[in-house]
Amino acid sequence: MRATVLIRPKPGILDPQGAAVGSALGHLGFEVQDARVGKVIDLEVEAADAATAKARVEEMCEQLLANLLIESYEIEVSG
């Protein structure tokens, strides 16, 4: 099963990388009110069903993939 983990800087956490990207888009003429930069982690996991896979990946996020003080995570599982 394929799991995609989206990791984002938590709201309120200063994200200078996002600000730099937003300002660069402005230079290209795009109007962007806000930009935040996170990361994506793709995983292949063995699991009986999507719910089990999601629960396992949630543990991975809590223990390693995200630092919960500064980041939030979102998990998408597809067969």
Place this chain on the structure above:
Amino acid sequence: MASPQPRIGVVTYPGSQDDRDALWALAALDAEAIAVWHEDPDLPDLDAVVLPGGFSYGDYLRCGAIARFSPATASVCELAGAGGLVLGICNGFQVLCEAGLLPGALLRNESLRFVCRDVPVTVERDDLPFTTRCSAGQRLVLPVKHGDGRYLPPPDLDPGQVVLRYLDNPNGSVDGIAGVCNEAGNVMGLMPHPEHAVDPLLGSDDGALLLASLVDAARERVLAAY
């Protein structure tokens, strides 16, 4: 009886850079400095441990996040849990935060630039094993060299855990925090590099005050064990 030399270990991870400077500085300050390899599950009999600066495991995922799983880090956690003295410098500070031995996290510098210069800091606490040779309010000049040094404390950080504060915040750290300790006061982390500032020839020897405090504290523990 001659004053005993305390045994202070310096852990080398893949990507550590400042381990040799830390070993050299500790030896210059009359400690027996012992190199510890990250794969060694058993620490030699040590009176204190230093986690040095660098880019352990290439800063993959987050700075310090992977070093947490080294066998040596597990032993350092045990040592810290038993009240042992642990000092993390720069990447070592990031490792201690990721390992949960110190509160908070270190993020990308606000400027997005790598900063490499001498900065002034003030000493907030002079009662720790890392600061007894300093006095509260004292100004030290120490070099910083990092891209990810913006300290973010947890919302419930006890202000008493702040050990050093930047006078001229180089990275956007919250409240200018440059160094913190754990609640018990036996674990400390800081972004500036005391090991690069132990000889006036290198611009400042203020770092020797912090490291010599650690050597003093480790020596006292050796004497207490007699």
